[in-house]
Amino acid sequence: MRQDQEDPYQRRSAQVYPAADRAGSGSVASPRAVLYDAVLLDRDGTLIEDVPYNGDPEKVRPVPGARAALDRLRAAGLRLAVVTNQSGLARGYFTGEQMRAVHARVEELLGRFDAWLVCRHDDADGCDCRKPAPGLVYAAARELGTTPSRCVLVGDIGRDVGAAMAAGAAGVLVPTPMTRPEEVAAAGWVATDLPAAVAEILRRQQAVQPSTPPTEPVRTALVVRSDSAGDVLVTGPAIRAVAAGAERVVLLCGPRGRAAADLLPGVDEIIEHPLPWIDPTPGPVDPEAMRSLSAQLGVVGADQAVVFTSFHQSALPLALLLRMAGIDRIAAISDDYPGSLLDIRHRVPVGVPEPERALSLAAAAGHRLPDGDEPVLRLRRDAVPPRPADLGDAGYVVLHPGSAASSRACPPEVATRIVGALADAGHRVLVTGGPDERAVTARVAAAGGTDLGGRTDLAGLAAIVADAGAVVVGNTGPAHLAAAAGVPVVSLFAPTVPFGQWGPYRVPTVRLGDAAAVCRDTRAASCPVPGHPCLSGVDPGDVVDALRTLAVSGGGGR
Numbered sequence: 001m002r003q004d005q006e007d008p009y010q011r012r013s014a015q016v017y018p019a020a021d022r023a024g025s026g027s028v029a030s031p032r033a034v035l036y037d038a039v040l041l042d043r044d045g046t047l048i049e050d051v052p053y054n055g056d057p058e059k060v061r062p063v064p065g066a067r068a069a070l071d072r073l074r075a076a077g078l079r080l081a082v083v084t085n086q087s088g089l090a091r092g093y094f095t096g097e098q099m100r101a102v103h104a105r106v107e108e109l110l111g112r113f114d115a116w117l118v119c120r121h122d123d124a125d126g127c128d129c130r131k132p133a134p135g136l137v138y139a140a141a142r143e144l145g146t147t148p149s150r151c152v153l154v155g156d157i158g159r160d161v162g163a164a165m166a167a168g169a170a171g172v173l174v175p176t177p178m179t180r181p182e183e184v185a186a187a188g189w190v191a192t193d194l195p196a197a198v199a200e201i202l203r204r205q206q207a208v209q210p211s212t213p214p215t216e217p218v219r220t221a222l223v224v225r226s227d228s229a230g231d232v233l234v235t236g237p238a239i240r241a242v243a244a245g246a247e248r249v250v251l252l253c254g255p256r257g258r259a260a261a262d263l264l265p266g267v268d269e270i271i272e273h274p275l276p277w278i279d280p281t282p283g284p285v286d287p288e289a290m291r292s293l294s295a296q297l298g299v300v301g302a303d304q305a306v307v308f309t310s311f312h313q314s315a316l317p318l319a320l321l322l323r324m325a326g327i328d329r330i331a332a333i334s335d336d337y338p339g340s341l342l343d344i345r346h347r348v349p350v351g352v353p354e355p356e357r358a359l360s361l362a363a364a365a366g367h368r369l370p371d372g373d374e375p376v377l378r379l380r381r382d383a384v385p386p387r388p389a390d391l392g393d394a395g396y397v398v399l400h401p402g403s404a405a406s407s408r409a410c411p412p413e414v415a416t417r418i419v420g421a422l423a424d425a426g427h428r429v430l431v432t433g434g435p436d437e438r439a440v441t442a443r444v445a446a447a448g449g450t451d452l453g454g455r456t457d458l459a460g461l462a463a464i465v466a467d468a469g470a471v472v473v474g475n476t477g478p479a480h481l482a483a484a485a486g487v488p489v490v491s492l493f494a495p496t497v498p499f500g501q502w503g504p505y506r507v508p509t510v511r512l513g514d515a516a517a518v519c520r521d522t523r524a525a526s527c528p529v530p531g532h533p534c535l536s537g538v539d540p541g542d543v544v545d546a547l548r549t550l551a552v553s554g555g556g557g558r
């Protein structure tokens, strides 16, 4: 066995942050690099028709197609659990014995489940298991011998999706006529019915596994991710997959993504060059610069190129340059007809999380994450400096109000009120931002936090984030740094791009903000609506509650 088969990134970086270990509750039963070990299912309205406070087995009616859908999951080796709120027990509407009879009837009709997790409490009890609290998801994952990030939960209301996300699991909403429109808007993954949810779970699971290994061994792979830091960070798992199948990995990135590229495990060399068809504020195309880039790419001597893009970007201009540089095997996602520019033209439905979208392209190019690696964001430990000693103990809350795109930034007056509310609740708050955001961070921190504006580069920020109890942040790079460190996120998510694609990946998260605001899906860089309504309405009290849901306590503890 080659040495690097034990640790595929050994020669590139000695250690990586154990993100999943920190986010999860126990050891991972399966070392296989798959997305999911288990599917958790809500009971009423999801598996069976919702009969309020039902204690009568005769009234159990499965939803259409439930048995066949569940059998598909079982056949694929996925473990199944039911996670259900049954406050009727607390209220005395039925007995535990009646509930067990109902569950026996459910299994008679739908087959065996590997675990049943029931919250017997009412909202007034303040327990940590009644959805949207994440307790049932943690308990189910533990009982099934896996971690929440390797679970996907299917439910019919916002409470179900909220519980899944707060535990770092995926959540699929299957709306019924009872589901509120704002719950549908806020969900990152929506399916029309239970069989459709199951089909998409299995499709995504399959999509990150190569159907065939590369036809020839890959000595040097050129991977490409232009654009900003967040884009580069979410491509990390796919780059690790390519690295596991190639002897050498060269990453082409843009200037705005360079600092993030330096943090990625699996990368041996970096070429930094702006691509005018990707940059949001591009300069004119300079023929000499393009000739120089093509020559530089030719020198790499790559025997395979994998070009990663967002769904609204084109890989084709670069594919042409790569062809002119003499690269024979090129893989990319392209809805546009690529002619002879691509050897592997991959296509992905909308709504898939960016890290999985990229992993599926890596799989189409013949690469998968090695066994033992998790499909989570990771950083090179040797690239992250020690945290400044003057910040005190770990467990503080990081609030990052800014964003490169102002449409995704938290309005300063809202951030100021959040800092005040967090301080009042006993949280220590560090306010972070880039050198050009100092005026905002100073103003926001004055409400009761510590101003770190302009004090950190991306690696320094990663160090500070890694020791946080939680990070409060919009849809911007630091959210992905938090995900990479397994640090819970309160996501103030402007809906300009889909939450299901760009939300914090596989890390406990609470989403706040108006998901149905008119900026939804506009991809606007600056807010098209006066007053930035998607985030200006965030109640600071909801941020305090979100931290409680995420089990982040005030006073510095976790």
Ligand SMILES: [Zn+2]
Binding pocket: 119, 120, 121, 127, 128, 129, 130
């Ligand atoms: Zn409970």
